[in-house]
Amino acid sequence: MGRRAEEFVERATARARLPLDYSVGSLRVVDRVVDGLRRGGAGREEVAGTLLGLGAYVGEVLVREAGGAWVDLPDAHMLRSVFGYPVAVRMPDGRVWNPLGRTVNRFEIGTKESLYLYFLTLHGRRSAGPRRLLTPHPDRVSGKAC
Numbered sequence: 001m002g003r004r005a006e007e008f009v010e011r012a013t014a015r016a017r018l019p020l021d022y023s024v025g026s027l028r029v030v031d032r033v034v035d036g037l038r039r040g041g042a043g044r045e046e047v048a049g050t051l052l053g054l055g056a057y058v059g060e061v062l063v064r065e066a067g068g069a070w071v072d073l074p075d076a077h078m079l080r081s082v083f084g085y086p087v088a089v090r091m092p093d094g095r096v097w098n099p100l101g102r103t104v105n106r107f108e109i110g111t112k113e114s115l116y117l118y119f120l121t122l123h124g125r126r127s128a129g130p131r132r133l134l135t136p137h138p139d140r141v142s143g144k145a146c
Helices: 002-016 026-039 048-066 078-083 099-109 115-122
Strands: 069-072 087-090
Touching: 002 048, 026 048, 026 099, 026 115, 048 069, 048 087, 048 099, 048 115, 087 099, 099 115
Parallel strands: none
Antiparallel strands: 069 087
16 A cells, blocks of 8 residues: 555656645645545546545555554455455554545545544554554565555
């Protein structure tokens, strides 16, 4: 997913020079981009690829700025069916979050689902130690972006 985020940023910044630098503040830009997609009147299916790229970017901000890690959700795992995606981000406290789904929610619901506030709500929570409910994505273990 990190690679997908990088490819998205490369394409998006080449066309529009968006300040997507993986900082927390750049999530405000993502909020505005999603809002622009909404105002454009496109259906979710029409912008599905863009939403996936934006969601990967949001997740990568969680990884880079808050110490999260992309994880694969096994086929039979409850979160896979709840989230609707085969990957998620596990935070240092062991909680697992769905930046891809949250990005789609921003598109469908609008300003009540700020991706910037999503980060501020999630990062930095710590418990006694990380839980190992899910295994990191194989590429993440080897040091490669997934």
